[in-house]
Amino acid sequence: MAAEAKIKCSVGLTGNSAVAYAMKQINPDVVAAYPITPSTTIVEEFSGYVADGKVDTEFVTVESEHSAMSACIGASAAGARVMTATSSQGLALMWEMLYIASGMRLPIVMTCVNRALSAPLNIHCDHSDSMGARDSGWIQLYSETVQEAYDNVIQAVRIAEQENILLPVMVCLDGFITSHSIENLCLLDDDVIKKFIGEYKPSQPSLLDVDHPTTYGAVALPDSYMEARRQQAEAMTLSKDVIINAAKDFEKISGRSYGLMEKYRMDDADAAIVILNSAAGTTKVAVDEMRNKGLKVGLLKPRVFRPFPYIEMAEALKNVKVIGVLDRADSYTSFGGPLFTEIRSSLYELDKRPKIINRIFGLGGRDYGVKDSLAVFEELLKIKDMGKIDKVYDYISVRE
Amino acid sequence: MKKGWKETPIRGIILEAGSAHEYSTGGWRKLKPVFDRTKCIDCMFCWVFCPDSAVIVEKGKMIGFDLEHCKGCGICAMECPDKVKAITMVEEEKEKK
Numbered sequence: 001m002a003a004e005a006k007i008k009c010s011v012g013l014t015g016n017s018a019v020a021y022a023m024k025q026i027n028p029d030v031v032a033a034y035p036i037t038p039s040t041t042i043v044e045e046f047s048g049y050v051a052d053g054k055v056d057t058e059f060v061t062v063e064s065e066h067s068a069m070s071a072c073i074g075a076s077a078a079g080a081r082v083m084t085a086t087s088s089q090g091l092a093l094m095w096e097m098l099y100i101a102s103g104m105r106l107p108i109v110m111t112c113v114n115r116a117l118s119a120p121l122n123i124h125c126d127h128s129d130s131m132g133a134r135d136s137g138w139i140q141l142y143s144e145t146v147q148e149a150y151d152n153v154i155q156a157v158r159i160a161e162q163e164n165i166l167l168p169v170m171v172c173l174d175g176f177i178t179s180h181s182i183e184n185l186c187l188l189d190d191d192v193i194k195k196f197i198g199e200y201k202p203s204q205p206s207l208l209d210v211d212h213p214t215t216y217g218a219v220a221l222p223d224s225y226m227e228a229r230r231q232q233a234e235a236m237t238l239s240k241d242v243i244i245n246a247a248k249d250f251e252k253i254s255g256r257s258y259g260l261m262e263k264y265r266m267d268d269a270d271a272a273i274v275i276l277n278s279a280a281g282t283t284k285v286a287v288d289e290m291r292n293k294g295l296k297v298g299l300l301k302p303r304v305f306r307p308f309p310y311i312e313m314a315e316a317l318k319n320v321k322v323i324g325v326l327d328r329a330d331s332y333t334s335f336g337g338p339l340f341t342e343i344r345s346s347l348y349e350l351d352k353r354p355k356i357i358n359r360i361f362g363l364g365g366r367d368y369g370v371k372d373s374l375a376v377f378e379e380l381l382k383i384k385d386m387g388k389i390d391k392v393y394d395y396i397s398v399r400e
Numbered sequence: 401m402k403k404g405w406k407e408t409p410i411r412g413i414i415l416e417a418g419s420a421h422e423y424s425t426g427g428w429r430k431l432k433p434v435f436d437r438t439k440c441i442d443c444m445f446c447w448v449f450c451p452d453s454a455v456i457v458e459k460g461k462m463i464g465f466d467l468e469h470c471k472g473c474g475i476c477a478m479e480c481p482d483k484v485k486a487i488t489m490v491e492e493e494k495e496k497k
């Protein structure tokens with residue numbers, strides 16, 4: 001078959017439709033979910049596929065996100081391939097179960113459509129939800145576009161289920177901005193995806209294996225708890241190579257290349273913005289405008305936030321003179337957002353460390369436009385010229 | 401020597417069935433069930449209700465307690481029918497004296 005026949009390009013889908021379609025193609029054994037804006041239509045459309053007999057999935061409707069994740073955990077421990085989706089308060093309600101999913105090493109794949117957390121109540125995009133879950137032991141992949149969200153969901157299944165990893169994976173995309181915007185994207189053939197993800201065969205006896213009865217979720221007292229946690233840390237460390245390898249294989253079937261991060265016009269950049277998800281697209285436009293004026297600026301867009309690729313991050317940023325990390329969430333440390341503190345820490349080993357500032361932007365869906373991006377670049381170049389930083393941590397696009 | 405983290409089965413799972421048997425919970429006991437065979441009518445209520453499977457039954461007869469695992473909760477004494485009351489809970493220490 002010709003390569004073109006395998007890839008359907010120029011299909012217009014919203015981020016949520018693309019994720020739902022990827023889930024249909026993956027055809028998981030179990031999906032347990034509870035609807036929450038802006039992730040709702042993923043599950044809504046997927047339930048349509050279930051009702052139409054397009055998938056073999058057991059679709060479990062539950063009364064809350066806590067139960068959704070609980071049902072996912074039970075199903076995954078029973079040996080099923082499991083997926084779900086959520087946002088914001090829904091993710092927050094899953095909190096205790098997120099740690100159980102990762103601690104029990106269950107390769108659940110969940111899409112998190114990023115949305116602000118209450119209070120004040122807000123349904124629009126920021127990264128407070130997934131950033132809050134950054135220490136829950138889940139691998140986290142971030143997606144700039146609808147295409148990336150689709151591609152990440154497919155790769156997530158492969159990454160999660162690797163025998164030496166067995167960790168849950170969260171695929172993040174921006175609420176409304178990506179989830180509800182229609183973009184053209186290329187879809188892969190069902191068969192190609194099936195081959196790429198393979199069949200999920202748990203290497204250990206599952207809960208339903210009556211010939212090999214096992215206990216999942218047993219108590220581990222001080223004499224054994226730490227060994228389990230040490231194993232989890234190892235799996236997270238090993239997952240970096242697994243993510244890279246999955247991306248390499250994915251490129252072979254899709255022609256699209258992914259890594260731990262995307263570097264945009266970074267080669268000789270004096271100033272760089274580091275930013276996640278859809279805002280990276282906006283920033284690229286600003287980079288091009290600045291470059292047209294002969295100003296050496298670039299963009300670094302992390303794709304993998306957990307595990308945090310600190311070596312590659314330092315490598316990518318070591319020749320930049322001034323870095324602006326833009327966080328779409330605050331950690332309320334009074335020092336900076338989550339992306340900032342970790343990138344700043346990654347640079348510590350460098351002999352010559354770049355100057356670095358943090359700007360909190362876009363909370364609760366506050367618009368981030370090209371002009372905002374340009375303003376940050378101008379500030380960065382000013383710092384480069386003056387050689388000093390006025391404020392390390394601040395908010396932008398906020399009314400004074 | 402217990403296994404190191406590389407050898408421990410991952411996921412915190414326990415691969416053998418019935419391993420709880422090796423874990424003695426008897427030491428938690430403050431009250432201990434004492435059984436009067438002459439009053440017992442072998443109704444098996446105690447056997448059904450004991451949360452620790454610590455009631456020993458042989459050939460349809462209640463014969464006593466597995467004190468390695470009995471936690472002394474007193475459920476058996478409570479459930480033993482009022483008209484027989486074949487089980488009484490006594491303080492572990494007092495009984496020893």
Ligand code: SF4
Nearest residue numbers: 450470471473474476
């Ligand atoms: S006291 Fe409790 S644990 Fe002990 S035999 Fe009676 S019911 Fe079982």
Ligand code: SF4
Nearest residue numbers: 440441443444446480
């Ligand atoms: S509940 Fe009482 S009467 Fe019934 S079997 Fe147990 S000890 Fe005997």
